[in-house]
Amino acid sequence: MLRRAFTVCLILLYFSFVLAPILLMMIGSLGEKWFGTLLPTGFTLDWYAQLFRKAMYVRAMTMSLWIAALTVVIDGAISILTVYAVHVLGSRRIRAIFDFCLLLPIAIPPVVMGLGMIQAYNWKGFSLVGTWQLLLGAHIVYTLPFMMRPLMANIEMIRWSTLEEACVSLGASLWTTIRRVLIPNLLPGVVSGALMTFAMSLGEFQLAVMVTGSRSQTFPVVLYQAFYVSTGFACAATALLILTSLLSLVGLALLGRSFSEEIAGS
Amino acid sequence: MNGWKNGVELIAVSKLYGNTYAVRDVSLAVREGEFLSVVGPSGCGKTTMLRMISGFAVPDSGEVRIGGEPMKGVPVRERRVGIVFQNYALFPNMTAYENVAFGMEAQNWPKARIENKAAELLEMVGMGDRAGAYPRQLSGGQQQRVALARALAIEPRVLLLDEPLSALDAKVRNTLRFEIKRIQRDSGITTVYVTHDQEEALSISDRVALMRGGMLEQVGTPAELYAAPVSEFAADFIGVNNILRGTYLGEGRFAWNGRVFVVEAQRESRQATPRGTAPGPAAMTVRPERLVPAGLDLKDRRVDPFNVLEGKVVGKVFLGPLTRVALSVDGEMLLMDILSAAGEPLNVGDPLKAYFDASDAHLL
Numbered sequence: 252m253l254r255r256a257f258t259v260c261l262i263l264l265y266f267s268f269v270l271a272p273i274l275l276m277m278i279g280s281l282g283e284k285w286f287g288t289l290l291p292t293g294f295t296l297d298w299y300a301q302l303f304r305k306a307m308y309v310r311a312m313t314m315s316l317w318i319a320a321l322t323v324v325i326d327g328a329i330s331i332l333t334v335y336a337v338h339v340l341g342s343r344r345i346r347a348i349f350d351f352c353l354l355l356p357i358a359i360p361p362v363v364m365g366l367g368m369i370q371a372y373n374w375k376g377f378s379l380v381g382t383w384q385l386l387l388g389a390h391i392v393y394t395l396p397f398m399m400r401p402l403m404a405n406i407e408m409i410r411w412s413t414l415e416e417a418c419v420s421l422g423a424s425l426w427t428t429i430r431r432v433l434i435p436n437l438l439p440g441v442v443s444g445a446l447m448t449f450a451m452s453l454g455e456f457q458l459a460v461m462v463t464g465s466r467s468q469t470f471p472v473v474l475y476q477a478f479y480v481s482t483g484f485a486c487a488a489t490a491l492l493i494l495t496s497l498l499s500l501v502g503l504a505l506l507g508r509s510f511s512e513e514i515a516g517s
Numbered sequence: 518m519n520g521w522k523n524g525v526e527l528i529a530v531s532k533l534y535g536n537t538y539a540v541r542d543v544s545l546a547v548r549e550g551e552f553l554s555v556v557g558p559s560g561c562g563k564t565t566m567l568r569m570i571s572g573f574a575v576p577d578s579g580e581v582r583i584g585g586e587p588m589k590g591v592p593v594r595e596r597r598v599g600i601v602f603q604n605y606a607l608f609p610n611m612t613a614y615e616n617v618a619f620g621m622e623a624q625n626w627p628k629a630r631i632e633n634k635a636a637e638l639l640e641m642v643g644m645g646d647r648a649g650a651y652p653r654q655l656s657g658g659q660q661q662r663v664a665l666a667r668a669l670a671i672e673p674r675v676l677l678l679d680e681p682l683s684a685l686d687a688k689v690r691n692t693l694r695f696e697i698k699r700i701q702r703d704s705g706i707t708t709v710y711v712t713h714d715q716e717e718a719l720s721i722s723d724r725v726a727l728m729r730g731g732m733l734e735q736v737g738t739p740a741e742l743y744a745a746p747v748s749e750f751a752a753d754f755i756g757v758n759n760i761l762r763g764t765y766l767g768e769g770r771f772a773w774n775g776r777v778f779v780v781e782a783q784r785e786s787r788q789a790t791p792r793g794t795a796p797g798p799a800a801m802t803v804r805p806e807r808l809v810p811a812g813l814d815l816k817d818r819r820v821d822p823f824n825v826l827e828g829k830v831v832g833k834v835f836l837g838p839l840t841r842v843a844l845s846v847d848g849e850m851l852l853m854d855i856l857s858a859a860g861e862p863l864n865v866g867d868p869l870k871a872y873f874d875a876s877d878a879h880l881l
Contacts, residue, residue: 417607421594422623
């Protein structure tokens with residue numbers, strides 16, 4: 252009985268801390284006025300209309316999706332090759348060094364990384380600061396561990412070294428081995444890594460605000476500015492980011508599933 | 518030489534890991550179509566030896582030949598060896614059929630030939646009706662059958678099996694053991710089979726190579742290894758044995774614990790001449806099934822009055838057709854296997870006389 256009450260309390264707490272703010276944002280984005288009352292008054296879709304009319308917000312959303320998608324693709328390519336190399340060639344020592352390197356982007360705060368990037372890529376006559384390419388690089392470094400880790404677990408679970416020996420003894424070339432055996436069997440890891448890194452890149456604020464310029468701003472950066480416009484407008488912008496994020500993740504998961512079914516069925 | 522077209526030869530092969538020899542100066546020849554098992558305790562170098570044949574390990578000295586050709590510098594994928602792994606190593610993303618077809622596709626065989634061959638092989642290993650199943654849908658034994666078909670699909674010159682049954686339970690192990698033997702006999706493929714299970718090796722092999730500490734201890738037919746072990750290690754590792762350490766007195770007399778046994782073969786024996794013909798410290802072995810309860814069915818045997826051991830039953834294990842009895846003789850324990858149906862049931866504490874024929878004693 253006590254246990255049950257405790258569980259219910261935990262669930263309520265979870266709702267009030269995690270879901271309630273999101274829900275309030277959703278409600279706020281549809282209200283005409285929200286000032287001095289617990290809930291907004293009136294109903295309007297005007298905030299959304301305004302949002303889509305402002306080129307800055309549309310461009311920022313496009314930029315965010317573009318950078319997040321590229322981050323996932325490049326993360327995936329780097330991670331598959333790295334994980335393969337570390338698993339096949341890696342001695343215990345190399346693996347320990349690898350694990351440590353993987354921790355670095357998690358251990359170093361994004362603010363520090365952002366400052367470092369500005370210092371490193373800003374010279375007289377040549378500066379990468381303000382370009383979306385620099386932000387893409389920053390996001391790749393920042394999210395890479397979250398693609399690598401599930402892949403590392405994945406390759407160990409399928410006991411890759413023996414599978415590769417089987418491939419080699421059957422006369423398969425390295426390319427055939429990678430294409431027909433390695434990649435299809437790493438797909439579950441790639442999908443879970445992709446979900447994670449896409450969401451991280453899409454919502455990332457600290458690096459984006461430091462590294463981007465006016466033409467390469469991502470959505471979280473302009474969202475921050477939206478709070479200076481009006482509450483309803485900011486709520487609409489927030490709701491849009493949440494919806495985009497959720498839809499993309501569902502889409503990615505479905506894509507991953509159909510892809511692995513296709514490979515399994517071919 | 519005849520029969521070497523697809524045979525395997527190891528010539529003075531050694532492999533070092535760090536400062537220790539995994540395999541040391543091993544010379545061994547497997548004839549074409551022969552089924553040779555390599556047995557030994559774990560860490561004896563048997564798997565390293567197999568990996569040197571397949572090409573995954575490179576010998577530090579010596580030479581490996583397949584079909585008479587030196588394999589130095591020949592990569593694994595060109596050696597045409599079929600490998601069956603302990604943990605099956607089927608490709609999880611492919612069906613049984615696709616697994617079997619994979620090697621043939623990788624080598625660009627014509628499509629029609631691949632389909633025929635894959636179907637035929639799946640049928641041969643008894644998996645014809647599960648061709649569309651994924652590895653995760655198959656039991657361990659079924660997976661290993663598919664793995665065997667996959668290894669044979671590329672028409673290898675040599676089939677290498679690395680502890681293929683040790684991950685399976687006893688019942689499946691026993692049936693699959695004889696299936697492997699049948700398939701090997703039908704296809705006539707040269708086979709090297711690595712196992713730590715001496716019983717498995719004895720039951721399916723044409724010849725058995727016993728390894729110890731990276732070196733070959735003894736190579737011979739299962740019957741030779743069983744009847745005429747060359748060392749105490751061989752006597753102990755192969756089957757169950759009683760090893761009596763004593764002194765050879767010469768002229769077929771062996772002294773043990775104040776007793777003297779007649780050990781020289783009295784009639785034509787299947788075993789080789791005892792090694793230790795010079796008097797001195799020696800060991801005598803006698804298999805448990807060669808120890809017969811004296812007084813039960815000795816009438817038509819020529820009882821040598823010397824070779825009777827008097828002792829006390831200190832334990833017994835029912836093995837089905839046989840009962841294994843632990844007999845304490847002068848404080849030393851000997852094992853004897855008695856037909857379970859024979860005579861009065863023995864009880865722990867009963868006195869018992871055991872007799873063995875001089876030709877059943879083997880001197881080391």
